[in-house]
Amino acid sequence: MTVLALPAALLLGLGLYWFQPWKLWQDATVHESLPAAAPSAAAPSAALSPTASPTAPAAPQTLAQGSLISHEHTTTGTAKLIRLPDGSHTLRLENLDTSNGPDLRVWLTDAPVKEGTAGWRVFDDGKYVSLGKLKGNKGDQNYAIPADVNPSDYAGITIWCDRFDVSFGAAPLTTV
Numbered sequence: 001m002t003v004l005a006l007p008a009a010l011l012l013g014l015g016l017y018w019f020q021p022w023k024l025w026q027d028a029t030v031h032e033s034l035p036a037a038a039p040s041a042a043a044p045s046a047a048l049s050p051t052a053s054p055t056a057p058a059a060p061q062t063l064a065q066g067s068l069i070s071h072e073h074t075t076t077g078t079a080k081l082i083r084l085p086d087g088s089h090t091l092r093l094e095n096l097d098t099s100n101g102p103d104l105r106v107w108l109t110d111a112p113v114k115e116g117t118a119g120w121r122v123f124d125d126g127k128y129v130s131l132g133k134l135k136g137n138k139g140d141q142n143y144a145i146p147a148d149v150n151p152s153d154y155a156g157i158t159i160w161c162d163r164f165d166v167s168f169g170a171a172p173l174t175t176v
Helices: 002-019 021-025 044-048
Strands: 029-031 061-067 076-083 089-097 104-109 128-133 138-145 156-161 166-172
Touching: 076 166, 089 104, 128 138
Parallel strands: 029 138
Antiparallel strands: 061 076, 061 166, 076 089, 089 138, 104 128, 104 156, 156 166
16 A cells, blocks of 8 residues: 555646646736836936927837737736837736636747637747746736847737646737
């Protein structure tokens, strides 16, 4: 009997580590503001010049957006591709609500967003870039897009479970 107890305990431990079922009952809520424009440093002589007119910083601009649809897990919210005043880009998830899970990532992808089970596993078939770990399964959050990534090369986003190669939810990005 004790001969079987050790392998059974080992298998149970590995199964718990792999599936992390407790995350189904744990929520991580994140409330990030949209990144602000970095203050521009004006030349000291221009700042003191009575003829210099202050210029208002440009506001962040939404370039594309889409509503999240459910795949493996119920997922809702909005994804927005935003150009910040400094020219950098960020992906913003607003009102995100999905299940928590092991090894969740946020990906930009060139794969078309498909409804139902047909869309669960398509995102790693083509071109994609990981923007990092999902910060929380609820709330508003920002993901910086690397400077060498051209956002127009990607048609959508997915909340991707890297452990099980499946999409929790995804959104097509439509130009606004």
